[in-house]
Amino acid sequence: MALDLASLLGKKNAPLIGVDISMSDIKLVELSRSGEKDFKLERCATEPLPKGAVIDGNIENLEQVSETITRLLKRAGTGTRQVALAMPAASVITKKITLPAHLNEQALEFQVESEASQYIPFSMDEVAIDFSVMGATANSAEDMDILLAAAKKEKIEDRVAAAQTAGLQAKVMDIESFAARSSVLRLIDQLPNGGQDQIFALFQIGSKVTYISVLLNGEVIYERDQQFGGNQLTQDIVRNYGLSFEEAELKKRQGDLPDSYEMELLEPFLESAALEVTRAIQFFFTSTPFTRIDQIFLAGGCSMLPGLVDIVAERTKLSTTVISPFKGMELGSSVNEKVLRSDAPAYLVACGLAMRRFDE
Numbered sequence: 001m002a003l004d005l006a007s008l009l010g011k012k013n014a015p016l017i018g019v020d021i022s023m024s025d026i027k028l029v030e031l032s033r034s035g036e037k038d039f040k041l042e043r044c045a046t047e048p049l050p051k052g053a054v055i056d057g058n059i060e061n062l063e064q065v066s067e068t069i070t071r072l073l074k075r076a077g078t079g080t081r082q083v084a085l086a087m088p089a090a091s092v093i094t095k096k097i098t099l100p101a102h103l104n105e106q107a108l109e110f111q112v113e114s115e116a117s118q119y120i121p122f123s124m125d126e127v128a129i130d131f132s133v134m135g136a137t138a139n140s141a142e143d144m145d146i147l148l149a150a151a152k153k154e155k156i157e158d159r160v161a162a163a164q165t166a167g168l169q170a171k172v173m174d175i176e177s178f179a180a181r182s183s184v185l186r187l188i189d190q191l192p193n194g195g196q197d198q199i200f201a202l203f204q205i206g207s208k209v210t211y212i213s214v215l216l217n218g219e220v221i222y223e224r225d226q227q228f229g230g231n232q233l234t235q236d237i238v239r240n241y242g243l244s245f246e247e248a249e250l251k252k253r254q255g256d257l258p259d260s261y262e263m264e265l266l267e268p269f270l271e272s273a274a275l276e277v278t279r280a281i282q283f284f285f286t287s288t289p290f291t292r293i294d295q296i297f298l299a300g301g302c303s304m305l306p307g308l309v310d311i312v313a314e315r316t317k318l319s320t321t322v323i324s325p326f327k328g329m330e331l332g333s334s335v336n337e338k339v340l341r342s343d344a345p346a347y348l349v350a351c352g353l354a355m356r357r358f359d360e
Contacts, residue, residue, distance in 0.1 A: 016171060017043075017080045018179070018353025019069065021159060023054045024207040024231075024249075024301070026068050027347055028076050029354040034330040039355070042332040044340065044347055045076035051245060057088030059158040062165070069166035077334060084172035084179075084353040085159050089211070090225070092151045092175050095119050098137050101144040112148060120150050128153050149175065172356050177213060177223065179352030180204060183325035184297065185218055186355070190328055198294040201284070203277055204348060205302035207231045212280050214293070222284050228276045230302040233269040240265060255306075270307050274315040281316060296320040301346040325351035 020027045027046045034040035053064040097115050099108065112131045113124070120127055129150045137143040160170045184202055188195035196217065204211040208229040214222040230252075237248035241258065251257050277296070285291060296318050298309060303322045313320035324344035331337060 015080050016082050016084050016354065016357035017076075017078055018084050018350045018356070019072075019163065019168070020086060020176070020179075020347075020350035020353060021054060021059070021065065021162070022206060022349075023049070023057070025049050026065070026072050027350040028072050028078070029347055029350040030076070030078050030080060031329075031351070031354045031357065032332075033358065038328060038330075039358075040330040040332060041326050041335055041340075043076045043078050043334055044326075044343075044350070045072055046343065046346070047072040047075060048246075048249075057091055058155065059162060062158060062162050065162040066165035069162060069168065073166065073168075081168050082171045083163055083168045084174060084356045085163060085170055086174040086176045086179050086349060086353055087151050087155065087159070089175055089177040089223075091155050092149055093120055094175070095148045096134070097146050097148055098140075098143050099146055101136065101142055108146075112146060116148055116150055119148070122152065126152055126154075128156055172353070174353055174356060176349050177211065177220075179350075179356075180211070180299070180348045181213065181215070181220065182352035182355050183348045184215065184323070187297075187323055187325070187327055188215070188218075199290065199292060200295050200297055201281065201293045202297045202299065203280070203303075205229060205273065205298065205300040207301065210276060210280075210300070212284075214284060214290075216290075221290065222288055224280070224283075226276055226280060228273070230300075230305075232272070233265065233302075233305075236265045236269070237261070266305070266307070270305065270311045273302070273305075273308060274311045277312050278315050281318075293318055298322045299325075299345040299348045303345045304342055323348075 018029045025046050025048045028044065030043040031039040032042050047068050049068050050064045053061045059065050099111050103111060113129060116129050117124055127150045129148070131149065132147045134145040134147050137145050156173055163170050188200060200215045202213045202215065206229045208227065208231050210226045210228045212224050212226065213220050234245060234248045234252055237243060237252055237257065238245055243251065281293060296312060296316065298312065298320065302308070309320050309322050322345055325348050326340065326344055
């Protein structure tokens with residue numbers, strides 16, 4: 001096997017590009033250091049995937065995905081060939097476990113594998129396992145918290161093979177939700193008092209799925225996904241105007257649609273999106289001890305639809321912002337600032353992956 005999850009939660013790899021393989025496209029980000037702590041965006045690019053190449057996070061056509069990565073590398077103009085990839089959160093089993101703090105490395109690995117077998121509904125031969133020591137258990141100095149992660153080897157190997165066929169060397173396999181969180185935490189750190197004790201709800205609205213995570217003081221306190229995304233609007237455009245899916249997606253992005261589009265299609269979709277956000281927040285309140293959210297963050301390809309941020313803020317009565325993972329970064333000479341302004345919210349995962357280059 002070319003790569004397991006051994007570098008999932010740690011180990012520095014540099015130089016490195018972040019490549020995010022989603023259902024609709026593939027995105028690339030390359031960062032360098034700007035000063036001691038922050039980053040410079042050297043390159044970012046996106047390339048659409050043929051429809052059906054990736055379904056529900058699974059690579060269905062490896063050749064098409066690899067060819068798309070090859071085009072993406074050419075578009076971005078990067079010479080870096082080491083890459084950080086990510087698995088969809090739904091494809092990875094994660095579990096926090098507690099083990100004695102005195103275990104040596106060999107004993108720790110044995111115990112982790114033993115614990116993992118209790119939570120994994122597959123043969124242990126079929127999965128790759130990794131773990132990260134999170135630190136001492138809150139109420140016991142003699143124990144430590146461990147984050148366990150496991151995924152099917154074949155799913156990992158598909159992504160690695162697509163990258164390798166395009167001439168890349170996979171060095172890190174992360175989890176998409178973890179990578180997105182890295183990007184968001186960097187933004188929260190820039191807020192007054194580092195966002196301390198504030199509750200942030202992140203909605204990543206993708207092509208088919210909206211991923212929701214709620215963060216408090218750097219920790220995820222709630223996460224789930226909902227079957228809702230921008231493809232619903234694209235399909236409406238296809239049906240109403242007799243376009244192909246690809247044409248509809250392009251015209252949606254460019255705003256090149258008939259005058260009737262806004263009232264007949266866009267406004268009802270925005271209402272549906274705001275309703276999905278409102279329902280998700282209510283579900284968060286009813287299924288957790290928490291009773292407030294201080295800020296909503298919108299990201300993903302749909303988040304830049306005109307009017308979305310306003311209608312979400314109006315319906316939820318909460319402060320709502322469309323976020324860019326590149327906020328505060330110096331921009332390299334090859335970055336098109338105009339394109340970046342419209343596309344940046346979709347790069348949350350790719351940016352988080354590129355940040356893995358600088359892990360301690």
